[in-house]
Amino acid sequence: MKIAGLMKDIPVNCRLIGDGETEINQLCTDSRKVTPGCLFFCIPGMHMDAHDFAPEAVKKGAKALVVERELNVACPQILVENVRLAMSYISSRFFSDPSKEMKIIGITGTKGKTTTSFLLKSILEKAGHKVGLIGTVCTLIGDEEHESGKTTPDPVEFQEILRKMADAKCEYVVMEVSAHALAMHRVAGITFEAAGFLNLSLDHLDYFKTMENYLAAKLEIISLADKMIVNVDDERVRDAMEERKVKYTKIGIREKADQYTRNIEITENGLSFKLFFHKRAEMDIALQLTGIFNVYNAMMAASLADSCGIGAEAIEKGLASLKAVPGRIELLDTHTEYRVILDYAHSPDALENILKAVRQTTKGRLIALFGCGGGRDRLKRPVMGRIGGELADLSIITSDNPRNEDPNEIISQITEGIRETKGEYVIIENRREAIRHALTIAEKNDTVVLAGKGHETYQEIMGEKQPFDEKVIVQELLDEIMGGM
Numbered sequence: 156m157k158i159a160g161l162m163k164d165i166p167v168n169c170r171l172i173g174d175g176e177t178e179i180n181q182l183c184t185d186s187r188k189v190t191p192g193c194l195f196f197c198i199p200g201m202h203m204d205a206h207d208f209a210p211e212a213v214k215k216g217a218k219a220l221v222v223e224r225e226l227n228v229a230c231p232q233i234l235v236e237n238v239r240l241a242m243s244y245i246s247s248r249f250f251s252d253p254s255k256e257m258k259i260i261g262i263t264g265t266k267g268k269t270t271t272s273f274l275l276k277s278i279l280e281k282a283g284h285k286v287g288l289i290g291t292v293c294t295l296i297g298d299e300e301h302e303s304g305k306t307t308p309d310p311v312e313f314q315e316i317l318r319k320m321a322d323a324k325c326e327y328v329v330m331e332v333s334a335h336a337l338a339m340h341r342v343a344g345i346t347f348e349a350a351g352f353l354n355l356s357l358d359h360l361d362y363f364k365t366m367e368n369y370l371a372a373k374l375e376i377i378s379l380a381d382k383m384i385v386n387v388d389d390e391r392v393r394d395a396m397e398e399r400k401v402k403y404t405k406i407g408i409r410e411k412a413d414q415y416t417r418n419i420e421i422t423e424n425g426l427s428f429k430l431f432f433h434k435r436a437e438m439d440i441a442l443q444l445t446g447i448f449n450v451y452n453a454m455m456a457a458s459l460a461d462s463c464g465i466g467a468e469a470i471e472k473g474l475a476s477l478k479a480v481p482g483r484i485e486l487l488d489t490h491t492e493y494r495v496i497l498d499y500a501h502s503p504d505a506l507e508n509i510l511k512a513v514r515q516t517t518k519g520r521l522i523a524l525f526g527c528g529g530g531r532d533r534l535k536r537p538v539m540g541r542i543g544g545e546l547a548d549l550s551i552i553t554s555d556n557p558r559n560e561d562p563n564e565i566i567s568q569i570t571e572g573i574r575e576t577k578g579e580y581v582i583i584e585n586r587r588e589a590i591r592h593a594l595t596i597a598e599k600n601d602t603v604v605l606a607g608k609g610h611e612t613y614q615e616i617m618g619e620k621q622p623f624d625e626k627v628i629v630q631e632l633l634d635e636i637m638g639g640m
Contacts, residue, residue: 156249158219158231161194165244166344173231177218182249182311184242191216194249196242196311199223221245239310243343246314253317254345257287257325260459261332261342261380263373264353266505267452268306268331270444271353273480274456275329278473282465287320289313289330291499292481292610296323307336310343327463334359334372342379349462350380351455352396354389356504360532370395377401384458386451387412404462406454414458421445423516430457438467441475446484446512482609484509487629492599493519497625499609501528501555503538506606510546519600523547524593525607526586527569529560529615536565537572544578547604549596552582553589555607556615586614590625591632605629 159175180192186208189195195217197206209217209226219231221238235241247254260275262268269291276295279286288295291306294316301316307330308316320328332350336342355370363369374395377383383403387393387410396403405412408419413433420427426445430438430453442453457470479485485497496513500506506525514521523543527536543550552569554562562584573580583589593603605625614623 158194158233161245161248162233163248165241165248167241167244168236169241170234171231172225172234173219175231177231179218179249182242182246183212183217184309184311186212186215189215189217191218193217194219194221194245196221196238197223197226198238198242237340240340240343243310243314243340246310247344250314250318253314253321254328256321257317257328258348258463259328259330259345260463261330261345261347261350261376262353262455262459263332263334263337263350263376264386265356265358265502266500266508267353267448267455268333269499270449270480270483271351271452271455271459272329272331274453274474274477275459277477278456278460278465278470279327279329281473281476282460282469284326285324287316287323287325287328289316289328291331296320296325299323305336306331306333307341310341313341332376334369335362337375338363338372345379347376347380349382349384349459350376351384351386351459352376352392353386353451353455354504355391356502358502358504358532358535360534361530366391374399382462384455384462386455388451404458406451406458408450414454414461416440416450416454419447419450421447421512421515426450430454432461436467438471440471443475443478444480444484445516446508448508448512449484482611484512485609487626489629489633491594491597491633493597493601493603495594495597495603495605495629497605497609498607499611500525500606501609503535503542506539507542507546509604509606510542513602513604514546517600517602519598519602520548521546522549522551522593522597522601522603524551524553524589524603524605526553526555526557526562527565528556528607529558529562529565531558533568536568537575540569540572541575542572543569544573544576544580547578550578550580551589551593552580553586554584554614554616555586556611558615559618562616586623587628587632590628591636594629594632594636 179194183193184196189212195212221233276286293303294301387405388407406414416428418429425443427441430440482499487495498509500509612624613620
């Protein structure tokens with residue numbers, strides 16, 4: 156595609172310096188991956204500015220640049236106010252605007268996005284539609300699975316994925332929309348058929364600095380959505396929506412809502428409830444997932460589907476048929492007298508929810524193994540320690556993606572919070588050895604919760620991702636433990 160074609164009618168201020176007839180065969184954001192004939196986006200970042208790498212990109216064959224300041228290089232340049240914003244529109248144009256060929260449904264919130272997206276995909280498929288899914292765990296084009304990087308991919312990758320989904324004849328795309336994606340304009344130009352806002356709790360303050368900034372980023376989804384569904388039991392989200400005076404559908408358990416539940420029953424094997432659609436219908440919902448938070452996730456999935464015209468039968472069948480979501484309150488097949496549950500909980504609210512949910516069905520001790528990621532929000536570390544101390548019978552404090560930080564320093568910040576409680580805890584920095592300890596001391600009717608990694612299959616230590624699949628590790632350790640008896 157020619158540069159002039161990429162720029163045509165995009166809703167951003169841009170000025171072409173050079174030849175608009177230059178042909179572009181690829182888009183690139185990393186100077187190390189430049190290929191001859193590509194358009195290179197000079198993105199200014201927190202730690203590096205890609206404008207500095209523009210000469211290297213041109214030397215490798217980049218035919219043109221997208222820049223925020225004019226550079227002294229011998230190739231055409233598209234001068235814009237915001238490279239990230241322009242990148243979303245240019246990427247969409249390069250891949251022939253794939254989002255216009257499908258209905259896109261977005262889900263935001265601190266927790267529950269992944270489970271809700273899987274539930275909604277299941278509903279839409281029961282209604283006979285081919286569905287694409289973009290999220291934290293993976294990307295799915297129908298049943299075809301692709302590896303996922305970010306919760307919401309960068310614009311070039313995102314639009315390329317959408318093109319593949321459109322070419323595969325997907326009718327719907329269900330996607331998780333992170334606050335980072337909204338703040339960095341990754342989904343600019345997308346119109347969501349419907350969007351859901353699940354909740355807001357402490358997370359990502361390393362980037363957003365304040366909860367007000369974090370909330371403001373997530374609320375950007377309002378301007379992109381034709382219809383909004385909001386969990387009004389979350390007071391901060393509800394109040395923010397009321398301040399903006401926009402039309403939206405309210406869901407909730409406690410609050411007066413358009414769509415609400417009654418007769419909630421939670422067991423070890425799942426949950427059930429009656430779902431009331433305001434002035435219209437009543438549904439009997441049964442899930443193979445457990446935990447009160449999955450009531451909200453199911454309600455959101457049902458309400459988003461309903462807003463798109465999906466009928467009650469498909470909603471009921473879709474919710475009932477989903478057996479599990481990878482790394483979300485996932486019961487491992489250990490063949491032991493105690494349970495081992497894998498969960499992605501890596502924020503205070505998520506850890507509290509999983510421990511409260513598991514406590515309801517635990518007859519013995521609740522053993523919680525968790526840590527906190529390095530290079531991320533430090534404020535949540537003592538909070539998570541306090542939650543572990545208050546809700547678990549034993550907390551095993553360990554590493555969880557320490558990245559470039561000293562893992563023992565992270566652990567010391569977690570223990571600041573747990574020491575405020577009367578909770579019993581041990582510190583085992585090596586996560587594999589921490590899991591071994593948990594499996595060794597667990598007894599009949601106990602539950603071991605491995606929190607933080609979930610679907611991840613690596614540990615990030617000193618900037619290097621090392622293989623670490625907890626499903627595999629648990630089985631290896633159990634084989635060693637049982638073999639030594």
